[in-house]
Amino acid sequence: MSVIDLSAYGADFTANPYPYYAALRASGPVHEILTPEGVPAWLIVGHEEARAALVDPRLVKDVTAVTGFVPLEFEVIGRNLLGVDPPDHTRLRKLVAGEFTVRRVEALRPRVQELTDELLDAMAAGKAGEPGNSGQSGEPGRTAGAGRADLVDAFAFPLPITVICELLGVPTADRDTFRAWSNEAVAPTGALSEREVFDGFGGYLDALIEDKRAAGPQDDLLSALIATRAEDGDRLALSELRALAFLLLVAGHETTVNLIATTVRLLLGHPEQLAALRADFGLLDQVIEESLRYDGPVETATYRFAAEDVDLAGTAVPAGSVVLVGLAAAGHDPARFADPERFDTRRDPRGHLAFGHGIHYCLGAPLARLEAKVAIRSLLERFPRLALDPATEPYTWLPGILIRGTRELPVVW
Template structure:
């Protein structure tokens, strides 16, 4: 559905987007890209965004300082749509983290976080990730029907367990995060009666982490410093500078939400892509050494994050012949960029051997995802071990019956029913 375009010098209509991703949004992206590389869209909640579909333009905007990450620059628009409440200063309660700041604050926060979230720490987690995955696969193998929901029994518990162990969150509290994260990541209009709202999800997660940080601060440790990331963040310093209490809470909320959901989606979307392309599944099964590169292809082909987080134009900026006005909210379509034929040959084809693959699944520039190394390792281990254990994995329902989560930024399945078909003799 379209509506008249506001007076911005462009005579194209505003495209009204439905809530959440369609089962296959790529046909829509192709249709839109044929009309133009930049579109003014309106969400059902009334929020207007400028959507960029082109790979080259999206990559450039990711690193362009003329597009701010500070939500205060578009606070009234976000508040009217139900994404935030109160005044801009209130964002410190739950939104003041590295993904919502510009330099110099971003530079300072990223430097402190980088001291605790290193590639070395992630690589050291490989044996534990394999151990967790193996335990989940063992339980799947005993399923009486031979059919399981991959989300419920594998991808979600794997990502949640690993992220909680890295952060240092007690096992008893881990299931709560599924409810909280779902509420936080859903658009305001997606909340149904009886479910937790976005504000309630933020409040519950904030209260939990405030209490946990207090416990860790009060704990007396003998010997080496604790290994978990949350404790490391509490003690991280740079020339005497430390994260404030608000920054700590917001940062850990970000790491937990952004570190869990995209990994779940990466494993599920990758597994679904393979089941829909049995020749690629067979190739990866026969050549497991291709798994690391295959993960990059899954990230391009059907990325776990469909849209970038909010950016705000700080001045009028011309993008692909369209002037985006100052104060406008901009979203970069990571999913559309990954299917851009001008950058990726045969872009609609899944190819686990593809080697020229500079996708934008983790962003680009100074806001490149700090958790990218962990997501890659979990995707590699999670998908690789799944195929190794169940080489004849197949979809247990018609593809058109699959339900996608009603989130605009993430692209993930509600459930993924699969047949395991364990080989004889196991």
């Protein structure tokens, strides 16, 4: 089996990886690759094989335990839920899971709706996407005037970053700084070094945690996590708080930005499906699930490492190898989803792996779904003539194979 260099496919792969994944799948579910960043890995492109890998205890998350290597993120920020295995993972997840129940997330709906309405007011007035800016004051932002906007800048980014900042108790004035750090963390462009990103995040979060400890109990998630104790008295150490806050800030908005923007892009590109949704918003849950299956915001799950020599669907993977589970590729496996290249909001997309599977299933899935539902319905109701801007250049796709989406989405109404 030859090693497949994904970087050789160039910009075409970044814009639309699905034909390439289909070609790989035709010759087997597991392939030895070089990622676009040049990392040797084993990529899983079949649905059932991906689902099995996500719960395989031989594929671990803690690279240090397997190779002895300590990544810069671990050194500066600490190990978060995506970088540890049981029993550490079990302990950490137990301490934080209570803050992300469906009931607690649902209680956020009125605030999410309020922020959404404020952002749509600002969009309608041709102002920058910022909650509270209804166009009555402030300078115009990167939106292009009334009737035209970059939906990412004006809406899809500011909504989830404001929600997660408010939830954690982080000043929303710092959101542009977080955006720069976060973008470089998940889809590096070279604008900032890895050291600058993690040093910036780490120093900021340490100061924020110390301020909250000094201020005493407050009504925000980070304060609650600082005060959280398990029944046996266990609580989160500073490094664990820092790492968890980092994960929540990055994962809590990056994926939702792209879920909102991608779903809108797909609907606007499929007029019949958009018309069906406008006629019956009862279809919205199904629309969002189909968007997650068809072009979800996480292309491949974060790294796993073979703790021993592993047979994956008949392919021998040596101990210490990086294993990438192709969540996006799995959503296009015809063995699981009929006619998978068709965006069909009437299909039953249950069983997709967009939020993962097993013990690392995304904690924030209920919040992402809630934000997407409120955002998309409100947007379509507010702008009945919303359309993709025909006068724009081709999209700028996020680099790499972790986060899937575009840096902008120009629209008109």
